[in-house]
Amino acid sequence: MGRVPCCDKNGLKKGPWTPEEDLKLTNYIQFHGPGNWRSLPKNAGLKRCGKSCRLRWTNYLRPDIKRGRFSLEEEDIIIQLHSILGNKWSAIASRLPGRTDNEIKNYWNTHIRKRLLRMGIDPVTHTPRLDLLDMSSILRSVFGNPSLLNMQGLLRAQALMNQGLLKLASTASLLSTINNDENPNLASHNYVQNQVTTPPSLDSAQFQFQMPTTQTNNVEVFSGTVANLSCSSSPSGDENLVLQQNQVGLSGNHDALVHSLNNANQNMECDSVLPTPVSSPNRLNSSSNYVRSGTDEERDSFFSDLFEFEIPESLDDIADIFL
DNA sequence: AACGTCCTCAACCGCTGTAGA
DNA sequence: ATCTACAGCGGTTGAGGACGT
Structure with a gap:
């Protein structure tokens, strides 16, 4: 029946x-x-x-529903919670007073997801992916401003770009490998999600390591904030999500990272995955620090900060062209 | 002005979890 | 243990507005 x-x-x-x-x-x-x-x-x-x-x-x-566009702080919270919880819209909504799961889900699919894709960030795993990076928009911004055009520089950039991007790609790939090695059946966000269910604390994931360039032998530092989140248990035992300003090594497992790095045979050496101060402020608790802005450019900039990636020295030439 | 395409978001659908009989 | 009613969740759809040609 x-x-x-x-x-x-x-x-x-x-x-x-x-x-x-x-x-x-x-x-x-x-x-x-x-x-x-x-x-x-x-x-x-x-x-x-x-x-x-x-x-x-x-x-x-419902009278307590907050209408209108999402603030940058709200978008920040959504992205960070999504990196932990995945598509658990109701769980995300429960931490955003006045917003519904439907509203958040729609906003994610129509705005945030696209923005992340445009920035070359996989909206599912929250990790950088070069194949998603919208180079056309970058180039458009350059070609749209003739003052930025410098053919000689562009030609130099092409040579550097290939090496730099390859290295960046291998970095992203390696990070993915590390996660999958430890949790073969889980995507990276699921891995973090699992840790949420094992209180009392989770710290993730400022990753920072160095790799010598084959060209200049200078040391390049790639660093990025995957998430500045930790979880703790409330006295009642309920899962209580706390966003913190501090951050630690990738998945909190130094040995595994070193092991993976060595095995990867990528000509890389692990410098440190220990906590280092984060330059970006804690936006969750510092609403006064941020002026709300509505343009896509400003929001792109905001989220670039969220997924901080320092430009390696060898790519400075490219940065000179673009900036 | 007319038409086609794209985008947004309210609403729906199908499913799962849970409580109670 | 099983069945049913119900609430809630996540994925999907489609109407209508915005935008481009």
């Missing part, structure tokens, strides 16, 4: 809600309170199924 439908579809309205329906639902809930969604439509005089009423209330009519 199959499950009975949540409501009788016959004669029930679907689609956008009218102001009159909103008023009926709001009035009813203000008087009787939410809940008992199956009987609510009938009692409220609505030709809707209970599920539709519940969704309309929780996603739109």
